[in-house]
Amino acid sequence: MQCVPRGKRSNYACGDRVFLAQTSRHEGVIEAADPRSTLFVRAAPHRQKLIAANATQVAVIVAGEPSVSDELVCRILIAAERQGMRGIVVLNKVDLTGATAAAREQLLPFRLAGYEIIEISAKREIAPLRDRLAGEVTVLIGQSGMGKSTIVNALVPDADAATQEISRFLDSGRHTTAHARFYRLDPASAIVDSPGVQEFGLAHLSRVEIEQGFREIAALIGECRFRDCRHRTEPGCAVRAAVDSGEVHPRRLELLHAILAAESGALRAAGR
Ligand SMILES: Nc1nc2c(ncn2[C@@H]2O[C@H](COP(=O)(O)OP(=O)(O)OP(=O)(O)O)[C@@H](O)[C@H]2O)c(=O)[nH]1
Ligand SMILES: [Mg+2]
Ligand SMILES: [Zn+2]
Numbered sequence: 001m002q003c004v005p006r007g008k009r010s011n012y013a014c015g016d017r018v019f020l021a022q023t024s025r026h027e028g029v030i031e032a033a034d035p036r037s038t039l040f041v042r043a044a045p046h047r048q049k050l051i052a053a054n055a056t057q058v059a060v061i062v063a064g065e066p067s068v069s070d071e072l073v074c075r076i077l078i079a080a081e082r083q084g085m086r087g088i089v090v091l092n093k094v095d096l097t098g099a100t101a102a103a104r105e106q107l108l109p110f111r112l113a114g115y116e117i118i119e120i121s122a123k124r125e126i127a128p129l130r131d132r133l134a135g136e137v138t139v140l141i142g143q144s145g146m147g148k149s150t151i152v153n154a155l156v157p158d159a160d161a162a163t164q165e166i167s168r169f170l171d172s173g174r175h176t177t178a179h180a181r182f183y184r185l186d187p188a189s190a191i192v193d194s195p196g197v198q199e200f201g202l203a204h205l206s207r208v209e210i211e212q213g214f215r216e217i218a219a220l221i222g223e224c225r226f227r228d229c230r231h232r233t234e235p236g237c238a239v240r241a242a243v244d245s246g247e248v249h250p251r252r253l254e255l256l257h258a259i260l261a262a263e264s265g266a267l268r269a270a271g272r
Helices: 070-082 097-112 148-155 166-172 207-212 215-221 238-244 250-262 264-269
Strands: 002-005 018-024 027-033 039-044 047-053 057-063 086-092 117-119 137-141 181-186 189-193
Touching: 039 070, 047 137, 057 070, 057 097, 070 086, 070 097, 070 207, 070 250, 086 097, 086 148, 097 117, 097 250, 137 148, 148 181, 148 189, 207 215, 207 250, 215 238, 215 250, 238 250, 250 264
Parallel strands: 002 027, 057 086, 057 137, 086 117, 137 189
Antiparallel strands: 018 027, 039 047, 181 189
16 A cells, blocks of 8 residues: 655654554555664664664675675664564575685675575575575565675565666676565564665764774783773773684774774764
8 A cells, every 4th residue: 555654754664563543445544653673774874774674683785796895784784683672694695606705705704793694596496595584574685786686586575676787787787686675474573674775874983882892802801901992002091802812803893993994984973
């Protein structure tokens, strides 16, 4: 049904459970929404973007091509877990063997940190992902062209979600999927297809929340000698020691520093 919200300031997300008043056979007005169990958002300093409501799991879709931004993957995983959803990584297009090897290598720091990485080919072998969707509401998110909508089509036979060759959307500069969309798999499971993201702001999180988003680093922070340790050159830094001993992958600490530096404007503005 095609529905519009009542009032200009209402802000609903894909996956919201709403009450609506039917105005005609195929149209209605959204009156209110049920309280949400989770809300998946990204945020620039003065702009919050709702991605999905009531999801239980976020699957970051990556592939050998186009090339992967591991910082983007990292940001999405931080936001998902902070907002109460499990974060998993899906490496799609494993039929492209050469490009896949490089992507697999790039994901190694996440594997070492304990994230689950599921390998599939939406075009040939979707079963490993299907198994992980049972009983969950899973948001598919990632850069444009990674194959989110192709995965939807493989899982939902009559979905008919639009997909597009990478070269074409690079030329047009447009993402193929324009709006998030909810697809039911069975009474207990659903997936949400979402538009490609190029950036994923964490302006809604504090410095500590961002640090806590690095699960293997979070466990060590209390052991640094200084309470305000930035894990750079401070003596007695437990995080650096773990990097030196090979327990924490150096790329993960690099990503923590890069994300905190990039978000520092937002953190300052919010006094965090
Ligand atoms: N070789 C190969 N190509 C794939 C696979 N999955 C998707 N593709 C191709 O990747 C391209 C992009 O796929 P889409 O599903 O449109 O990507 P998307 O992530 O939905 O992109 P946006 O909607 O722009 O965010 C299409 O040409 C697909 O056919 C796969 O498993 N193997
Ligand atoms: Mg798409
Ligand atoms: Zn430290």
